Amino acid sequence: MSTDRAGSGDRAEGYTPAITAAPQPFCRAPSPCAGTGRAEVPTSGKAASDARRDATARGARGRPTIKDVAAVAGVGFKTVSRVVNGEPGVKEETAERVRKAIDQLGFRRNDGARMLRQGRQTGSVGLILEDVSDPFYSLLNRAVEEVARAHGALLFTGSSAEDPARERELAMAFCSRRVDGLIVVPTAADHGYLAPEVAAGTPVVCVDRPVSGLAVDTVVCDNAGGARTAVEHLLRQGHRRIGYLGDAEDIFTAAERLRGYRATMAGAGSPVPDSWVSMGTPDPVRLRLALERMLSGRWPVTALMCGNNRTTVFVLRELAALARHPALVGFDDFELADLLAVPVTVVAQDPALMGRTAAELLFRRLAGDRGAPQRIELPTRLLPRGSGELPLQAPTAAHP
Amino acid sequence: MCVDRPASGLAVDTVLSDNLGGAREGVEHLLRQGHRRIGYVGDAPDIYTAGERLRGYHAAMDGAGCAVPDSWVSMGVPDPVRIRLALDRMLGGPQPVSALMCGNNRTTVAVLRELTGLPRRPALVGFDDFELADLLGVPVTVVAQDSSRMGRTAAQLLFARLAGERGQPQRIQLPTRLVPRGSGEQRP
Numbered sequence: 001m002s003t004d005r006a007g008s009g010d011r012a013e014g015y016t017p018a019i020t021a022a023p024q025p026f027c028r029a030p031s032p033c034a035g036t037g038r039a040e041v042p043t044s045g046k047a048a049s050d051a052r053r054d055a056t057a058r059g060a061r062g063r064p065t066i067k068d069v070a071a072v073a074g075v076g077f078k079t080v081s082r083v084v085n086g087e088p089g090v091k092e093e094t095a096e097r098v099r100k101a102i103d104q105l106g107f108r109r110n111d112g113a114r115m116l117r118q119g120r121q122t123g124s125v126g127l128i129l130e131d132v133s134d135p136f137y138s139l140l141n142r143a144v145e146e147v148a149r150a151h152g153a154l155l156f157t158g159s160s161a162e163d164p165a166r167e168r169e170l171a172m173a174f175c176s177r178r179v180d181g182l183i184v185v186p187t188a189a190d191h192g193y194l195a196p197e198v199a200a201g202t203p204v205v206c207v208d209r210p211v212s213g214l215a216v217d218t219v220v221c222d223n224a225g226g227a228r229t230a231v232e233h234l235l236r237q238g239h240r241r242i243g244y245l246g247d248a249e250d251i252f253t254a255a256e257r258l259r260g261y262r263a264t265m266a267g268a269g270s271p272v273p274d275s276w277v278s279m280g281t282p283d284p285v286r287l288r289l290a291l292e293r294m295l296s297g298r299w300p301v302t303a304l305m306c307g308n309n310r311t312t313v314f315v316l317r318e319l320a321a322l323a324r325h326p327a328l329v330g331f332d333d334f335e336l337a338d339l340l341a342v343p344v345t346v347v348a349q350d351p352a353l354m355g356r357t358a359a360e361l362l363f364r365r366l367a368g369d370r371g372a373p374q375r376i377e378l379p380t381r382l383l384p385r386g387s388g389e390l391p392l393q394a395p396t397a398a399h400p
Numbered sequence: 401m402c403v404d405r406p407a408s409g410l411a412v413d414t415v416l417s418d419n420l421g422g423a424r425e426g427v428e429h430l431l432r433q434g435h436r437r438i439g440y441v442g443d444a445p446d447i448y449t450a451g452e453r454l455r456g457y458h459a460a461m462d463g464a465g466c467a468v469p470d471s472w473v474s475m476g477v478p479d480p481v482r483i484r485l486a487l488d489r490m491l492g493g494p495q496p497v498s499a500l501m502c503g504n505n506r507t508t509v510a511v512l513r514e515l516t517g518l519p520r521r522p523a524l525v526g527f528d529d530f531e532l533a534d535l536l537g538v539p540v541t542v543v544a545q546d547s548s549r550m551g552r553t554a555a556q557l558l559f560a561r562l563a564g565e566r567g568q569p570q571r572i573q574l575p576t577r578l579v580p581r582g583s584g585e586q587r588p
Contacts, residue, residue, distance in 0.1 A: 135531075316535055336530070339512055341537045 064105035072101035086370045108367075124154040125362060126174030128167055129185040129208075132159050136309060136332060136351045137185070140207070143355030144183060151363050153180065162251070164189035175202060181362045183355075186211040188250045203365035207358040209252035210375070217365070219358045219376045223253050223331075226347040226380030227260025230305050230329040233345070233382060235268050238392040239303040239327060243276045243294040245287060245315055246307030254279065257307045257331055276301055282310040288318045295324050302392055303327035309334040312344065329388040331380075338385055345388025348381045401561070403554040405448035406571075413561070415554045415572045417545045419449050419527075422576030423456025424463075426525040426543040427501050429578055431464045435499040435523060435588050438472070439490040441483060441511055442503030445475040453503045453527055472497060478506040484514050491522065498588035499523035505530040508540065523586035527576075534581055541584025544577045 069080045075098060082090050083098040090098070101107075127144050129137045141157055148155040156174060160167035164187045171194060174182060181203045182194075192213035198204055205217045234242050244261045247254035258279065265272050275297075278290030294301045304326050306312040312330030319325065325342070333348040357376055402414040430438050440457045443450035454475065461468050474486030490497045500522050502508040508526030515521050521538070529544035553572055 313531060316532075320535060334531075336509065336532045336536070339509075339516065339537075340532065340535055 064107040066107070068105055069098065069101045069107050072105060073097045084368070086368055123152060124156060124177075124179050125181045125183065125359075126171070126179040127155060127157045127183045128160055128170050128174075129157070130160055130162055132157060134310070135334060136349075139351040140185075140355035143352040144359040147356055147359035147363065151366075153363075160185070160187055162187055162248075168193060171197075181205070181366055183207055183358050183362055184211070185209065188212075188252065203362055205358045205362045205365070207354055215373045217358075217361045217374045217376075219354055219361065219378065220253075221349045221354065221378045222380055223256035224260035224263070226331060226349070227257040227305070227307075228264045229380065229382050230331060230347045230388075231261050231264040231268075233329060233384070233388055234303045234305065234327060235264070235270075237303075237327060237389060240268070240270050241276070241299060241301045242270070242303045242305060243290075243301035243326075244272075244278070244305050244307070245290060245311050246277075246279045247311060248281050249279045254307055261305055273299075279307075282308070282314050284314050284318065287311070287314050288321075291315065291318050291322065291324075295322070295326065301326060303329075303388075306330040308332050312346075316340070316344070325390065327388055327390040327392070333383065340387075342387045342390070343385035345382070345384045345386060348383055350378065350381075354378055401554055401558045403550055411569045413554075413557045413570045413572075415550055415557065415574065417449075417550065418573050418575055419452035420456040420459065422543040422545070423453035423501065423503070423527055424460045425456075425576070425578050426527060426541075426584070427457050427460035428463075429541070429580070429584055430499040430501065430523060430525060431460065431466075433499075433523065433585060433587050436464070436466050437495060437497045437588075438466070438499045438501060439486075439497035439522070440468075440473045440501050440503070441486060441507050442473075442475045443507060444477050450475065450503055457501055475503075478504075478510045480510055480514065483507070483510045487511065487514050491518075497522055499584075499586075500525075502526040504528045508542075512536070512540070521586075523584055523588070525578075525584040529579065538583045538586075539581035541578070541580045541582065544579050546574060546577075550574055 066077055066080045066084070070077050073080065073094075075094060079090055079094065080098055080102075082088075083095045084102070125144075125148055127141060129140065131137055132141060145155045145157075156177075156179065158170040158174075160170060167184075167187050167189075171182060171184065175197050179202070182197075183205045184191075185208045186206050190213040191211045194204055194214055198214065198216065203216070204214065205219065206214075207219045208221075210218045210220060231242060242261075242265065244258060246258050249255050249258065258277070262272060275293050278286065278294075280286055291304075294304070304315065306315050306328065309330065309332035312328075312332070313334060315328070319328075328344065330337075330344055330346045333346045334344075337344040337346055357378070361374065361376070402410070402412055404416060406414045406416065427438060427440075438457075438461065440454060442454050442457075445451055445454065454473070457473075458468065471489050474482070474490070476482050490500070500511065502511050502524065505526065505528035508524070508528070509530065511524070511526075515524075524540065526533075526540055526542045527545075529542045530540075533540040533542055553574065557570065557572070
């Protein structure tokens with residue numbers, strides 16, 4: 001990968017051997033990493049405490065270096081280097097001080113130089129997700145791309161189409177092209193085949209769903225909790241007959257959200273007949289039949305919960321055709337949800353945050369982080385826009 | 401292999417939509433409903449597709465003998481503030497436009513957002529379809545591209561080249577499709 005790119009304010013210096021220049025991380029929040037200021041810093045006495053204060057202040061303007069971290073933590077350069085590289089020989093309380101200083105200053109090690117030392121030359125990472133054309137995954141994709149770019153790495157992306165064989169082909173193709181790391185939205189199949197890659201030093205981070213057969217960093221959202229929020233919202237409006245339409249049950253997120261729905265309904269003392277639940281790949285025909293079933297008969301549902309954005313959009317279309325308007329909450333936001341005739345209430349994830357978090361985890365691993373695999377669960381957010389707050393119709397003789 | 405827009409300085413296979421023809425068709429559709437005061441809101445004019453679609457708008461208006469004052473055209477990155485100001489200009493004053501043509505889906509969505517709640521909404525045709533266009537309060541009439549077909553065509557050309565195809569660089573222009581759904585059939 002070429003190292004003589006024109007400098008750009010938001011891009012890491014990548015793989016130049018200049019060890020003193022730390023790569024620019026991807027940050028939108030006020031960043032301690034902007035600019036290029038570096039200064040000599042004393043390590044003892046009043047000068048040191050002044051330096052600590054100055055380093056903190058400068059942290060807001062300049063890129064912090066190992067020397068800055070050393071000054072703030074009150075330790076030597078070599079000690080910081082050991083902590084950053086995960087090498088032994090540092091007391092835990094000292095290491096903790098160093099880590100605090102690192103966090104405080106927003107210090108980032110020079111990934112490029114380390115990668116060169118480790119013989120990593122490709123400067124690329126692979127991303128495998130279900131479908132690049134799905135708006136949820138496209139936002140996640142872009143977020144990963146921006147983090148990769150900030151670390152001077154190229155991103156390759158492929159769609160698995162929920163097919164384990166296709167996913168495995170992609171993963172192996174990326175590995176054979178020697179990507180430095182992989183971010184995967186895993187299908188339900190066992191991923192033990194990736195264990196040798198991970199053991200050989202190609203970190204893998206799973207996103208959106210956990211993976212079986214592999215102990216790796218995972219970033220998911222609170223699927224069951226989000227579904228519970230949605231159902232509780234409808235229960236609070238007075239609904240008791242709430243139908244659920246979700247994706248194929250072998251998909252982790254689909255199963256978790258259904259679980260949240262069932263648990264919340266059980267908690268409210270509302271038994272759920274089979275006819276109120278329809279799971280499967282979002283398909284207009286199946287959804288139309290399911291809706292007709294749920295909305296007819298002696299005990300029609302008065303509200304619906306949809307398990308993801310594609311299901312919600314298909315259901316909205318079928319409801320318009322049926323001219324029926326049960327209350328509705330969808331899991332996942334989607335563009336124009338707020339512009340529809342009845343704006344759609346959703347429980348929203350943040351796919352960009354999910355992608356960013358996963359990518360940052362991956363680059364920490366590439367920088368040498370050898371801690372235990374992390375599981376990060378991101379919260380969801382209820383956005384009441386109208387469809388979830390439609391007034392419950394008064395009971396009638398036909399529908400008591 | 402270029403897709404969506406041509407590259408300057410490179411003689412390679414190119415796959416595009418009929419940007420000019422599609423925009424012209426959208427504006428002609430509005431002219432057929434009886435509109436004569438039609439505004440145009442498009443993307444940054446240095447983008448090839450934005451420039452072509454603007455030309456299509458002008459071609460249709462010229463063809464109908466309609467003069468186009470500067471205030472009826474607003475080009476730029478789809479930014480809510482710029483779009484709000486442009487719409488205020490086009491819809492305010494003694495001779496407001498009665499219809500709008502939007503140059504791409506992001507512009508259309510931004511315009512729709514700004515039009516929400518206005519008592520008298522202009523007729524509207526957008527270039528590019530977008531999901532849920534049919535489910536909005538007034539379903540949106542669009543001039544649709546087929547981006548899957550564009551991608552597929554480009555990829556097939558690329559693999560033909562990789563297989564040894566050595567002919568002249570091809571330029572493939574895919575047709576667009578007017579999809580009348582409601583917003584473009586409002587009469588002045």
